[in-house]
Amino acid sequence: MRELRTRLLTTLCAAAVSAFSLTAGAAELKSIAILVPEQGSDFGWNQQGVDSAKAAAAKTGVELTVAQGLGYGDVRPTLRELAEDGVGLMLCHASGYNTACPEIAQEMKVPVAIVDRPDLLKPGLVADYTLSGHEGAYLAGRLAAKVSRTGTVGVVVSGEPPSWNSQSAGFAQGVKAEKPGTKIVYAVIGPAAYSDAAGGQRVTGSVIAAGADVIFGQGNGSSFGMLQAVETTKAVDGGKVLFIDVIGDKTTLDKGFLLTSVLWDMTPVYASMVDDIKAGTFGTKHYKIQLSDNSVRLLQTKNVPADAWAPIMALRDDIISGKIKIEPVFDAAAVRALMTDVAAK
Amino acid sequence: MDMILSQSFLTSLVVGLVMAGVPLLLAGLGEQISEKAGVLNIGIEGMMLIGAYAGFLGAWQTGSLWVGFLYGIGGGMAVALLMAVLCVRIGLSQIVIGIGLTLGAEGLTALLHHVQFSRSYPRLPGVETWAVPGLSALPVVGPGLFDRHPMVYLAIALAVILSMLYRKTHLGLTLQAAGDKPAALDGAGVDVLRTRFAAVLCTGALAGLGGAFMSEVGAGLFIPFMTNGAGFIGIVLAMLARGRPLWVLAGAALFGACLSMTTALQVAGINIPTDVIQMLPFAAVMAVLVIFGRRASLPAALGLPYVRGAR
Missing domain, CATH: 3.40.50.2300 (Response regulator)
Structure with missing residues (x-):
């Protein structure tokens, strides 16, 4: 005792x-x-x-x-x-x-x-x-489907971490919501190819050859390889390929190919x-970024058609008000399934 | 599915094979030279990375890819010189020094990139190609294989030249003896250390060239860590090919083909885990080279420093 x-x-x-x-x-x-x-x-x-x-x-x-x-x-x-x-x-x-x-x-x-x-x-x-940033990626998907001439868009990623999976899924949902018949080509450069710029260029080149004229790229350093492929490869219809970036703002590096970016502010x-x-409450809750406080937002570049931006911003308001609800999808298998089978919202 | 059967997509896969395979081929051939002479060159990843940085710098500054290749060769040889002094002359551990050089190259190139390019991320214009008359008009393989940058053809030719050099020349025998029986070579009056020193420098030159190809032709830009383990894959190719340059060529081609295949499977929408698809190149190269390359053997004195009179 x-x-x-x-x-x-x-x-x-x-x-x-x-x-x-x-x-x-x-x-x-x-x-x-x-x-x-x-x-x-x-x-x-x-x-x-x-x-x-x-x-x-x-x-x-x-x-x-x-x-x-x-x-x-x-x-x-x-x-x-x-x-x-x-x-x-x-x-x-x-x-x-x-x-x-x-x-x-x-x-x-x-x-x-x-x-x-x-x-x-x-x-x-x-x-x-x-x-x-799935809410922002959804808006990017809506924009991509609006501007695509070939009816095919590409998603190129240099890995499948949960944060990027949710954005790939959000993008796919946005594309299908805007134009249900749009094809989405999805390719992973490698298991953790975050700095594989040559791989980024190689895989993006193949995705463009498969018909994509808008590339949604998530890649850290490898995204510069994707950008290089976009700048040096013509779409199958002979026209320009546009690039959608994530997290950061590459406007100062743009040579006329950056459509938009899903910007994050942490x-x-x-x-x-x-x-x-x-x-004394550290480690007891989850943190998030969202459209409502602008910690996630879509970059407006000079390459966005003038008549496309206002409808996208209206959709943003609908997401913030709860009229449109985008659930994050973190699992890689679920993301891949979304690329070929996404119900239009 | 129909999109992956289009000519433009199939061509892009062949181009992808070449773009991924050439740096591995050059790195593998370079590593093979060191290994033949008895030096296990773990620092090849660092040599490639320095070559990638230097090559891009040269091409960006002068506007000439060929000058960039020379810069890349010089960069790779500079790292190799350290390796040769520390491991061949002084006799330090080849593994420890190799790893140290790779880590050092990663840090140095990241720092240099940060200072020079991190605000502008310059990119080279599209690469000019050289079409092989007649062959370049073939569908799919024509533009994919026979309308490439001349360095592609030179790299392939190098594998053939090295193969003949190893089998039919005194230099090839000298190199082999430095790795197999260095004391016998020494007894025959040939300087073992000088032979190994030169072999390591050659490795640096080829690894640097491979890195420069990657940054100039493969990506058109340089970013930190961009070799992404290609040097280590080169080591694997060299070890599995066991002294035969044409086997390195076959391994690099197979690896590049499998990499392109992983893209094709994904674009086709094959719903299997991406990790499984990404394993394909490594599994295929290991399987083929292990099955068909078993009879060859590695140099007896590989990895061992040579000290005259030591037993």
Whole structure:
């Protein structure tokens, strides 16, 4: 009985100390860090992550350390170093980091935020921000179907992480809702071909040869290969091929082929994480981006036909009001099924 | 399904085969030279990456793909020089140094790209091709195989030349002896270290050329990490081909064909997991080369530093 009481007291003390340390850590949160695999200048996932982290840090009054160009290997040494330097939240901005980051969070008792693993939430330690721009991708799909001359559009991706699956699905739903007879050609460059620019060009070239005159590309670095293919390959009808990008804004690089982009702004997400750490609720909820707060929006370029933009914005209003509901689809098999069989809404 | 039977789509698949296969061919042939001389060149991925960066830089600065190829060869040889000094001259671990060079090349090219190109992401114009008279008019394979950049033909010719060189020349025997019986070669009065040193430099030149082909012809741009493991696939091709350049050519062609096939299967809407489709190139190359290449053997002194008098 005495042993049981001792164990109970020990457990209670440990829990109290743990809770106190988390609360104390929260109150003392002075700096955060973001870890990205490539340089924060890719006009895409890495750059939006870094820029959003900077904006969130400025908004919440914390310091930011940017660890960029870390590659897709083992980031444990970097994580340990950041933790030892007193960083109070580490944003692990790559799905390839979602094994190492929770491990180091546990080891160093420093909260981390990961992507694509909502099942790994751990109060006080591990949060997930599997974001979905499916609403924006739906609008992009509507626009693509409007402007397609050949009646075939392409989706080229350099991997199938949940965030991109949901956008591929949203795009397909948008295409079919706009013109049910439109063909959608879907191709994956490789299992994790995020930087395979040559692969991006090769696969996009084949998708164009299969009839697509609008390409919805999700690829990080490989999206530049897709863009190169779009710029140097004619559609089967001899006309121009247009490109739809995601996450970042490549307007300054455009040579007249960028139709639009599904832009992401992760500032609200990161600011919420800082607030949650301070409130002691970190790791207990999911974060999202959406059209209603402009954390997801469609880029208007000079290549969008003048008469096409207003109807797309009207659809945006319908999504925000709930008149049109787009459910995110994260599973790769379900996405592939959508490409050939999507009911028109 | 009808769309994948169109001439334009089938042609794009053949083009895809060539574009994916040539960098692997050059890397594999380069690796084979090192391995024949007894040096396991794990740093080939880094050599390709530096070659890709340097090649793109040269082509972008001068407007000439050929100058870019020379830059790429120079870049690859610069990394190879480090490998040769550290592993051949000093005798450090070939595996550790190779991995270190690859990681270093990844970091260096990412940094250089960030400084030079990250705000503009320059892209090269479309590549000019050279049509083989008569053959280029054939349907599908004509424009796919016989209306390509001249470097494609040179790479294929190189495999044939190396095959003859290994079998019929004194230089080929010298290279083989440096990998199989370096002490015997030394006893015959040939400098083993110099032979291996030159072999590693040749590897760097071909790997750099492969990287330059990838960035200049394959992608038309450079981005960090863009070789995406092609160097390691080159090592696999070289090891499985076991000293035979034409087998490297066959392996690279098979790998490229399977890559194109993965695209075709997806475009056709075959509803099987993409991961299974993507496994196809690796599984096919391994199966074919393992089945048909079993009788050949790797050099006896592969991976071992040569020290005169050591047993």
